[in-house]
Amino acid sequence: xxxxxxxxxxxxxxxxxxxxxxxxxxxxxxxxxxxxxxxxxxxxxxxxxxxxxxxxxxxxxxxxxxxxxxxxxxxxxxxxxxxxxxxxxxxxxxxxxxxxxxxxxxxxxxxxxxxxxxxxxxxxxxxxxxxxxxxxxxxxxxxxxxxxxxxxx
Ligand SMILES: [Mg+2]
Numbered sequence: 001x002x003x004x005x006x007x008x009x010x011x012x013x014x015x016x017x018x019x020x021x022x023x024x025x026x027x028x029x030x031x032x033x034x035x036x037x038x039x040x041x042x043x044x045x046x047x048x049x050x051x052x053x054x055x056x057x058x059x060x061x062x063x064x065x066x067x068x069x070x071x072x073x074x075x076x077x078x079x080x081x082x083x084x085x086x087x088x089x090x091x092x093x094x095x096x097x098x099x100x101x102x103x104x105x106x107x108x109x110x111x112x113x114x115x116x117x118x119x120x121x122x123x124x125x126x127x128x129x130x131x132x133x134x135x136x137x138x139x140x141x142x143x144x145x146x147x148x149x150x151x152x153x
Pocket of ligand 1: 004006032033059
């Protein structure tokens with residue numbers, strides 16, 4: 001099971017820690033954004049006591065260095081990058097390659113359109129072991145109407 005906490009705990013490690021027993025009982029293996037993107041110490045503190053539960057973070061990264069800091073200092077298991085937010089395909093690929101070299105799994109962050117999904121999967125090129133992909137189950141009407149060719153016609 002994967003859970004997206006949406007930064008609900010800010011940088012409050014103790015409140016997040018109080019949920020660990022329940023999350024582990026439910027066999028949650030992915031906890032996304034328990035804290036704000038820049039709360040590196042909070043991430044590191046929770047990761048140190050999270051057992052088999054691995055933390056995901058990074059969709060709020062606005063540049064390579066923000067993602068690099070999460071990889072280097074936050075104890076996360078997954079770096080989740082929004083290609084449109086981080087600075088484009090080239091920067092996202094730079095993060096993906098850096099994550100791979102550091103033993104962190106690269107995952108895309110995408111929920112808006114086919115165009116965004118197409119851009120977000122480009123950084124996976126050459127990363128055979130990085131197989132988790134977020135994709136939009138249903139597109140917003142605006143996104144679909146702006147696209148001339150879609151998977152369903
Ligand atoms: Mg999220």
